Amino acid sequence: MNWIYWVCVGQAGRMKPEANLTGLFVPLVTPFTNDLRLAPDALARLADEALSVGGAHGLVALGTTAEAATLTTEERKAVVRICSAACRAHGAPLIVGVGTNDTAAAVMTLRELAQSGDVAAALVPTPPYIRPGEAGTLAHFTALAEHGGLPLVVYDIPYRTGQRLSTGTLNALRNLPEVVGVKYATGAIDAAAMELLDSSTQDFAVLGGDDAVISPLLAAGARGGILASANVRTADYAQLITLWQSDSTGPARRLGAELARLSAALFAEPNPTVIKGVLHAQGRIPSPAVRLPLLAASPDSVWQAADLATAPAHRSLQETAA
């Protein structure tokens, strides 16, 4: 299925794509073997489970959680192929991370991804490390929007990129016809965040990207989340979004508090080291191995998170929804 439907005329005669960005998107880890080779079968299993058993709305390939920065070009293609196949099989949208600070290279990557017809949107961080300023960041996204051929989700994560975005710049980005959403991970729920969350719409989706505070982000209007923590307890993160969307505030608050403890434990060491440790402890990936400069998480962190990664037996879905 070609995910890009161009629905209304936008800026400069360009059309606004409808990318269906709501609910839970799981940014999958990239499983490795003990000797650090890609483990494609394990990835295919994770992708299928997230969409079938886990009830995720869609997947993110090549996010930060996927260790995209240390994958080879061939491995990146393999990861996208595997995630595309799972999304196609489940009729689910696929978002692909395109994280570079080289505008021209990002345009080339977007064009290649667009050719497949399998990609609903690209998740693009503000250019990391260079700190081009807000005008440079806007120029970067304008070039990607005009020449990349894919809907874009702006990834606002200043603690990783070193570049903040003001409300004015976010509004300018939103006005680009190809920009269909923002993954909001500024670490703050302040006046600017509240204004942005209040303006989340179908054609410009605000998706929460700070796992530990996803519950308040959803309460304030986020249409969903891209959450590394949802590699474990996928169904519970999907349920949390459903609860907030159906105004079931009591159960949503309780489940949100419980999952915040899990997310804090999963992020006790650099992402995705603890998540991989937990998935390995659960027998879901062949190894907890990560590539340098990441180091495997300590047994203590993995043990603490693994303990929270099992949903309490007493809480059935009916109880949560009551």
Ligand SMILES: O=C(O)C1=N[C@H](C(=O)O)C[C@H](O)C1
């Ligand atoms: O890979 C992602 O997408 C995410 N990465 C973030 C990070 O590692 O900073 C966390 C978020 O949950 C999703």
